[in-house]
Amino acid sequence: MRRYVIKRLAQAVGVLWAAYTVSFLVLDFLPGDPVSAMAGAGMDSGQVDPARIAALRHEYGFDKPVLAQYADHLGRALRGDFGDAVSTGRPVTATLADALPQTLRLTGAALLLAAVLGGGLAVLATYTSRRWLRQLLLSLPPLGVSVPTFWVGLLLVEAFSFRLHWFPAFGNDGLRGLVLPALTLAIPTGAQVAQVLAKSLLTALDQAYVETARAKGAGRWRVHLRHALRNASLPALTVVGLLVGQLIAGSVVVETVFSRDGLGRVTAAAVTAQDIPLVQGVVVFGALIFVSVNLIVDLVYPLLDPRIVVASDRRAGIA
Amino acid sequence: MTRPGRRERRSRPPVPAHPLDENGTDMTTPLLEIRGLSVSYRTRGGTVAAVRGVDLDVFPGQVTAVVGESGSGKSTTAHAVIRLLAAGGMLDAGTIRFGRHDLVTLSEAELRTVRGTGIGLVPQDPTVSLNPVKRIGEQVAEVLRIHGLATRRAAAAEAVAVLDRAGLPDAAVRARQYPHELSGGMRQRALIAVAIAANPRLIIADEPTSALDVTVQRVILDHLQRLTEESDTAILLVTHDLGVAADRAQRLVVMEQGRVVEAGETATVLADPQHAYTRRLLASAPSLTGPSAAARAPITTAPRDASRPEPAESSPPLVEVRHLVKEFRLPRAAGGHRTLRAVDDVGLTLRRGQTLALVGESGSGKSTTARLVLRLTDPTSGQILFDGADVTTAKGAQVRQLRRRAQLIYQNPYASLDPRLSIGEVITEPLRAFGVGDRAARLDRARDLLDRVALPAATLERRPAELSGGQRQRVAIARALALSPDLVVCDEPVSALDVSVQSQVLELLAELQADTGVAYLFISHDLAVVRQIAHQVAVMRAGRVVETGPPADLFAEPRHAYTRELLAAIPGSRLPVPVADTATTS
Numbered sequence: 002m003r004r005y006v007i008k009r010l011a012q013a014v015g016v017l018w019a020a021y022t023v024s025f026l027v028l029d030f031l032p033g034d035p036v037s038a039m040a041g042a043g044m045d046s047g048q049v050d051p052a053r054i055a056a057l058r059h060e061y062g063f064d065k066p067v068l069a070q071y072a073d074h075l076g077r078a079l080r081g082d083f084g085d086a087v088s089t090g091r092p093v094t095a096t097l098a099d100a101l102p103q104t105l106r107l108t109g110a111a112l113l114l115a116a117v118l119g120g121g122l123a124v125l126a127t128y129t130s131r132r133w134l135r136q137l138l139l140s141l142p143p144l145g146v147s148v149p150t151f152w153v154g155l156l157l158v159e160a161f162s163f164r165l166h167w168f169p170a171f172g173n174d175g176l177r178g179l180v181l182p183a184l185t186l187a188i189p190t191g192a193q194v195a196q197v198l199a200k201s202l203l204t205a206l207d208q209a210y211v212e213t214a215r216a217k218g219a220g221r222w223r224v225h226l227r228h229a230l231r232n233a234s235l236p237a238l239t240v241v242g243l244l245v246g247q248l249i250a251g252s253v254v255v256e257t258v259f260s261r262d263g264l265g266r267v268t269a270a271a272v273t274a275q276d277i278p279l280v281q282g283v284v285v286f287g288a289l290i291f292v293s294v295n296l297i298v299d300l301v302y303p304l305l306d307p308r309i310v311v312a313s314d315r316r317a318g319i320a
Numbered sequence: 321m322t323r324p325g326r327r328e329r330r331s332r333p334p335v336p337a338h339p340l341d342e343n344g345t346d347m348t349t350p351l352l353e354i355r356g357l358s359v360s361y362r363t364r365g366g367t368v369a370a371v372r373g374v375d376l377d378v379f380p381g382q383v384t385a386v387v388g389e390s391g392s393g394k395s396t397t398a399h400a401v402i403r404l405l406a407a408g409g410m411l412d413a414g415t416i417r418f419g420r421h422d423l424v425t426l427s428e429a430e431l432r433t434v435r436g437t438g439i440g441l442v443p444q445d446p447t448v449s450l451n452p453v454k455r456i457g458e459q460v461a462e463v464l465r466i467h468g469l470a471t472r473r474a475a476a477a478e479a480v481a482v483l484d485r486a487g488l489p490d491a492a493v494r495a496r497q498y499p500h501e502l503s504g505g506m507r508q509r510a511l512i513a514v515a516i517a518a519n520p521r522l523i524i525a526d527e528p529t530s531a532l533d534v535t536v537q538r539v540i541l542d543h544l545q546r547l548t549e550e551s552d553t554a555i556l557l558v559t560h561d562l563g564v565a566a567d568r569a570q571r572l573v574v575m576e577q578g579r580v581v582e583a584g585e586t587a588t589v590l591a592d593p594q595h596a597y598t599r600r601l602l603a604s605a606p607s608l609t610g611p612s613a614a615a616r617a618p619i620t621t622a623p624r625d626a627s628r629p630e631p632a633e634s635s636p637p638l639v640e641v642r643h644l645v646k647e648f649r650l651p652r653a654a655g656g657h658r659t660l661r662a663v664d665d666v667g668l669t670l671r672r673g674q675t676l677a678l679v680g681e682s683g684s685g686k687s688t689t690a691r692l693v694l695r696l697t698d699p700t701s702g703q704i705l706f707d708g709a710d711v712t713t714a715k716g717a718q719v720r721q722l723r724r725r726a727q728l729i730y731q732n733p734y735a736s737l738d739p740r741l742s743i744g745e746v747i748t749e750p751l752r753a754f755g756v757g758d759r760a761a762r763l764d765r766a767r768d769l770l771d772r773v774a775l776p777a778a779t780l781e782r783r784p785a786e787l788s789g790g791q792r793q794r795v796a797i798a799r800a801l802a803l804s805p806d807l808v809v810c811d812e813p814v815s816a817l818d819v820s821v822q823s824q825v826l827e828l829l830a831e832l833q834a835d836t837g838v839a840y841l842f843i844s845h846d847l848a849v850v851r852q853i854a855h856q857v858a859v860m861r862a863g864r865v866v867e868t869g870p871p872a873d874l875f876a877e878p879r880h881a882y883t884r885e886l887l888a889a890i891p892g893s894r895l896p897v898p899v900a901d902t903a904t905t906s
Contacts, residue, residue, distance in 0.1 A: 308452060
């Protein structure tokens with residue numbers, strides 16, 4: 002078990018390094034650099050002093066060869082220093098740390114809503130013996146996945162803010178302000194959870210052990226929740242791990258639509274301004290969150306299914 | 321819309337029960353009385369009648385066996401008793417009287433009080449019938465918890481006692497383990513514990529030992545029988561194995577196509593079968609006494625005659641295996657690395673045109689040995705000669721050449737054919753893989769092969785799902801023969817098939833061998849099957865070959881104690897010796 006965790010941690014470090022390197026290379030190949038973008042933004046007249054740009058380039062190290070820049074940046078990134086954001090001059094790490102709590106609150110709430118709504122939908126759809134209700138419930142997830150996030154956000158704002166005045170349309174104020182953006186983000190996520198969980202619940206309910214349970218005299222809820230659900234939860238859990246990445250990406254849209262501060266807004270601004278250090282910080286940070294969540298998911302597997310640790314050990318034994 | 325598995329007849333009050341003795345010792349009144357039971361399944365293609373007007377009695381303290389082939393409705397009948405039909409199943413008519421209740425008219429809630437406490441179920445496949453994520457003890461205790469027979473703590477202790485009663489060694493340890501940590505036999509004991517936990521008066525055992533080794537089967541059946549004798553429980557035993565039914569049941573019910581064709585005292589039915597179907601079942605039951613298919617097969621090429629092996633003796637063997645060893649590393653235990661010797665110093669010789677059978681129980685190393693011969697896995701040490709050439713460490717082109725000359729037929733014809741391919745594509749796939757012939761030539765070959773395995777040419781266009789199990793196995797045989805190989809490894813080729821189909825497939829294999837001179841390495845756990853087909857038998861146990869010889873000698877005078885044990889465990893010692901002229905093969 003400990004070896005397994007160490008192996009997984011090593012993999013996580015590898016993923017982070019790859020994320021850093023790929024983002025570095027991609028950003029390096031893009032035309033233009035942040036200095037000219039910044040200089041251009043700063044002076045509306047279009048008259049830019051070439052000497053000033055050269056000085057800035059030198060200051061940020063853009064005049065060095067790519068490899069030297071890479072080694073230099075990687076070395077500092079390892080110490081947690083991603084440099085200063087070009088557009089604001091503030092350290093990248095501090096900028097991200099400021100934006101993080103808002104986004105964590107948003108994505109956390111969205112994930113919770115997605116699990117509760119999606120899981121509930123899946124359990125209900127597979128439990129009901131009314132055919133029309135099952136068909137209706139099972140048709141919701143594809144719908145939820147296919148509608149664009151920003152459109153859902155606008156609809157919700159229109160209905161619940163402008164018409165009903167239940168929740169504020171934008172801003173970061175408290176729990177009430179969180180409801181609409183979290184719901185917007187949760188709808189496509191929950192739909193995918195529901196889709197996968199419903200499918201694996203139906204598969205689980207078809208297994209022979211379900212018949213054994215029913216032959217014991219177990220009621221339908223007992224069979225559904227105590228026998229089928231735990232067996233069906235593994236694929237859904239895998240999907241949740243993958244959806245965390247989607248939630249972070251989705252926060253870009255949702256935070257923009259609802260004018261919330263957070264990682265998504267920082268990302269949007271950084272990309273617009275071609276703020277390479279900040280974009281890199283966001284990419285590596287996003288990868289860090291993604292890798293951590295999936296490591297946690299993998300460590301939860303054996304708790305849900307006792308066969309899994311044995312399988313990983315056996316593989317290690319033969320290899 | 322009516323719900324599947326439920327009849328809308330709840331308005332009718334339950335009919336008053338027969339005067340039944342409380343202890344169920346009254347042998348004249350049935351404990352379970354099924355009258356006019358009809359069950360159908362709704363499928364996309366319409367409604368299919370599975371059970372048509374079945375009458376069946378189970379008396380207290382007796383074992384009643386329902387025998388028949390797949391599709392005869394025996395399993396559906398058994399499941400209809402506790403109304404656990406597969407999706408789309410409907411009880412159309414009939415009554416199922418159990419004690420004071422008519423189970424057909426009970427509400428779902430009332431029925432739940434009968435399931436588990438009144439009637440226990442021992443399911444077919446122990447490997448999938450326990451919840452993989454729950455501990456064994458928990459699953460046994462659940463029966464007691466559901467019916468409020470014990471508190472949580474008392475139920476846990478009781479579960480250990482029940483597991484012990486079901487014959488599971490170290491019950492307290494096993495109760496804390498998960499299903500995957502137990503062998504198939506142990507899991508079936510755990511399932512028996514689940515069935516008997518609440519002391520039901522009837523146990524429905526649906527093919528309880530079909531998935532188990534023959535020696536394990538005997539122990540499990542012995543135990544089930546003893547338990548029921550002690551507690552005066554009745555058993556409704558569903559089995560395809562006439563031998564098992566003959567050994568265990570007081571009463572025999574023979575089903576064919578949803579109807580009961582014959583029922584009565586086991587001894588009477590077996591001694592004097594009235595119905596043609598019963599006679600056919602009896603005739604096709606593989607036995608240790610009847611004539612063998614290898615000997616019965618028409619012999620067209622004289623030198624390959626099994627009864628005269630001298631000419632074959634002079635030619636070099638097709639496959640020769642010397643001191644073969646295969647070790648697997650086990651997961652790390654407390655004492656450091658352990659290895660499992662799956663194959664331990666095995667030596668075998670297989671001559672052209674002959675059949676060498678590997679017999680043994682699961683885990684004996686017979687499948688691993690076959691995989692080594694086919695070079696699907698690498699040996700730890702030893703030597704494999706194929707047609708005189710050393711292929712022990714063969715790689716690349718040499719292995720590919722071997723693939724062309726050595727083919728494989730799998731156990732499960734339901735899983736071994738790609739459902740998306742047509743039968744024509746299935747059979748010509750090996751030809752395409754080796755680029756043999758053009759499209760037309762390959763199709764000709766496929767037609768010819770289908771003809772050889774006695775399937776109509778129209779089968780070419782069909783998909784595996786449209787064929788029966790026996791037909792699928794014929795397709796698998798045709799595929800294996802497509803490249804005219806020298807060797808075909810048959811891994812339990814008939815164990816997934818009904819007995820009458822089994823004997824047909826075995827005869828086909830013997831015929832094809834006589835025609836083409838192919839050699840079979842035939843893996844089986846079933847000694848009766850082996851006796852029909854093999855020229856030589858190697859009995860394996862724990863990776864070693866304990867005894868080899870021609871089947872006639874081996875079965876008449878087994879030298880090794882394990883061979884004797886295997887022979888003794890074969891059910892059906894009470895079956896009458898089949899008479900050759902009653903055998904009607906279609």
